[in-house]
Each structure stands twice: as structure tokens, then as C-alpha cells.
Amino acid sequence: MDLAIFLVQLLNGLQYGLLLFLIASGLTLVFGVMGILNLAHGSMYMVGAYLAWYFFQGTESFLFSAVISAVIALMLGVLIERTLICRMYKRNHLDQVLLTIGMIFVFNALQSLLWGNDPLGVDVPDALSGSLHLTGVVEYPVYRIFVALFCVAIAAALYFVINRTRLGMLIRAGESNREMVECLGVDISRLYTIVFGAGVMLATIAGVVAAPMASIVPGMGEHVLISCFVVVVIGGMGSIKGALVGALLVGVVDTFASVVVPDVASMIVYILMAVILLIKPQGLFSN
Amino acid sequence: MSTHLLEVRGLHTLYGASHILHGVDLCIEPGQAVSLMGRNGMGKTTTLKSLLGVVTPRSGEVSFKGQRLDALPTWQRMRRGIAYVPEGRGMFHNLTVREHLQMANRPNDRGETQWDYDRVLALFPRLGERLDNLGTQLSGGEQQMLAIGRALLTNPDLLILDEATEGLAPLIRKEIWDVIRLIKQSGISTLIVDKNIQVLKTLCDQHVVLVKGRVAFSGNSQQLLENMSEVESYLSV
């Protein structure tokens, strides 16, 4: 592998990893703070991609479709939490898994009903099309660089909210001792609605920004869900920092595996996960 | 219309099939300090959790400032002006001392702020030296101070303390008792669960002793002195 290819693949891996982080952060946040295992989280990524496609058809404006998709996602997340997830807090993980698997089927049926099963695509927005010269011969798509930077910005915003704001303090406190938070006069159910809504929005935004890079197909949600679980298990369930490190690891390893050992590439991240779990059974950054 | 600040009537609480509280009554008047005593496992903590709605009693009434609380979730009960320092101190493992205080801070239900960040740090100067430590990195006494400071920052009318001096060195205990006296003098009513009857008999105005989830003694400090041998028999192991 020459240096140019190596560099491009490294960028691809990092960019894919950052996108995975965007999705996995919501999954791990909802699990860490609320104790909810949401298998339908990947479906939110799918919903994001389809929404982006749908609004892009109508408006031809990527920015507009991104914003409106994010708003719809937030409302959808709040609705799902208030009607379904809120019944799960006192139940065990098996009940949560059954409910959220059911939600996957519902979302898949809706997708098939509303948008059909043919692969769809969204154009890269004009302002972000084209490539950037990195070195003499190496070019890299501007849009991928944009996605990477966008994910970094979201990660930074997430870090800021969780570590530097009162809302973040309450979220962390709720993660540590729910009962005590309520005993300080805080409405924890409102906090949970916010966290779940934010988690759904993160996955949906990931689907939106991925739409111009990926083909929009049925099953894309399940596929990304499995990758996210690998990320979250590697990083430590509930740890945002762990999700970031895990996502970058999975992104880079997966990308290089598909270039270097294409025949067994799909196995490599699971082997990575197994090795990490052998060394740290609770994941890299478990609490 | 009752003048009671807190009124608890006929509290029955069960954990699964085991019946823990058998009709507990408890009253606190504005400005009063009330002790709640009893050997380990007699239901003191369960009484507190039941009246706060942390556990759901099977039956019984809880009123605060003349209004029924029974149907309200815990957080709304606290918002009416109750603060709780739980057994074990209830630290958040991922919050610093500063964050423990900031996250709790709010005016009371009348919009007043008697207690703010600076006043709490003036009361507990040791916390001021450890603002950037995690709550769980503090010593037991410092954790207790943090739990009390955090409770005060909600500007309560009633402060509930569960075993606040448990497991502390004698000097630290004295510091905590001094603080509780100060809090009482500031006009906040207190409900104090503790083992130290020597301190409680002078500090508190009313006393309640639980035996196996029933009120075995209830009376003022005068009555407590008159019935000391009986009460001590309820408390001795």
C-alpha cells in the first residue's frame, strides 16, 4: 500500500468512525443515563436518510432538508419516549429489547410503505461537491471532510453540554443516582425525554449527513445498529468518551480491513471486539 | 385548618410481602426539630422514604403546609420545600463538589433565596478548598457536609437528615451537630434520624421512637425525660 492510498484510507476510516460516533453516542447516552437498551436506534439513522431524500426531492435544498429532518426527529423522539419508552423504566432489559425490536419492524414497514424498497440517493450539495488536493496526487472529496468536521463539532457540543452546563450536571447526576436527583426536586422524567429526544436526533442527523455518501436502502438501520453495538461494547456501555474511541477504532480498522483483507473484512471488527473484551471485559471506558 | 408543617397519619408500607410500617404517625410544627429514633431495622428510613414518595406506602396520609402530598411524585413534594440528606449521603460519583452544589441550587416555592452558594461555603469552609474534587473523593465528614450543603441550597422549610453523624469521628460529629443547631436557629424545621439520644434530647422539641414499624413513644423533651428508662429500653440492643 503506498502512502497516498494509506492516507486516503485513513481519512475514510476516521470519517466513517466519526459518523459511527454520532450514532453510537445516542445509543450509549440513552443506555447510560436512562438504562434503556434501544434496538430501534439504528432505525432512526435510516429514518434520517429517508427523510433527507424525501425533503431533498421536494426542495432541492440539502440544508433545508437537513434542518427539517432534525426537527422532525426530535419530535419523533419525544413522542416515542412519552408514549412507549416511558413505560420501560421499571422493566427489565428483555422487555425493552422486545419493545424496541417491535419498533424496528414498524419503522421498516413504514419505510417500505412510504418510500418503497428501491435504493435511493441524494446528491452531494453543490457547495460541498468536488475534491480537495491533499498532496501532489492525493485528492479527497470535500463532502467527506465536511462530514468529519461536522461530526467533530457535534462531539464538541455534546462534550460542552454534558460537562459544562446545568442540564449536563443533572444528566450525569441522574446517571449516578436517579432517586437522589428526584429528592432534590428535579423532574427526572422530563430529563429523560430530553435525553431520548437528543439521542434520536443524533442518529437521525447521522442518517441525513450520510445520505449523500451512501445508498439509501432498506435494512441500513439494522446494519448500522450492529456496528454501533460493537462500538459501544468496545468503549464501555454508557460512556460517551468510550463511544468516541470505540467508533474511531472500528472505523479505521474496518476501513483498512476491507482494503487489506477484503475476504474476511466483515469479521475483523468482531475479532477486535473479542480481543478488547478479553483484556477489558467491561469495555475501555466503563464506569 | 391544621397548623402543622408536616403531618403523617397511619402510614403502612410493605416491601414485597413483608409489612414494615404499621400505621406510623408523625407531626412537625413550623420551626420545630423532631427526632426519629429506634434500633436498626425498625423502619426509620422507610418512614422517611414513604413520606417523600421514594417508596409508595400501601395506605396513610401525608400533608405538608396543609396540602396533601400523597398523589404527588417525589420531585414535586421536594419542590414544596422539603430537602433530604439520605443515609449514605447520596453522592453523585461523577460530579465535583462545585457541581453538587450548583445542580441543587434553586429558590424556595416563594421565590426566596436564603441559602446561596457563598453562604453554604461560609458554613462549610472545608468544601471551599475541595470544589474541584469529585464528591466521592471526600472524607466521610466532608461528604456529609456536602450532602447538607446541597440540601440547604434548595432553600427548604423542612430538612430531613437520616443518620447524618453515622460513622464519623467524634470531632467531625460535633461539627455536624453544631451545623444542625445553626440550621435550626435559622428557622428551618428539621426531622432528624440519629442514634445519639443525648444530643437529640436537648436539640429536638419532639421525639418519636419506632419499634418494629410502630410508634412506641411520642412526646416532647419533658415527656422524654420522664419516660427515659422506657425509651432507653426501646433503643438498647
Ligand SMILES: Nc1ncnc2c1ncn2[C@@H]1O[C@H](COP(=O)(O)OP(=O)(O)O)[C@@H](O)[C@H]1O
Ligand atoms: N428495599 C428493601 N427491600 C426489602 N426490605 C427492606 C428494604 N429496605 C429495608 N428493608 C427492611 O425494612 C426494615 C426497616 O428498614 P429501615 O427502614 O431501613 O430501618 P432503619 O432505618 O430503622 O434502620 C428492615 O427489616 C429492613 O431489612
Ligand SMILES: [Mg+2]
Ligand atoms: Mg436507616
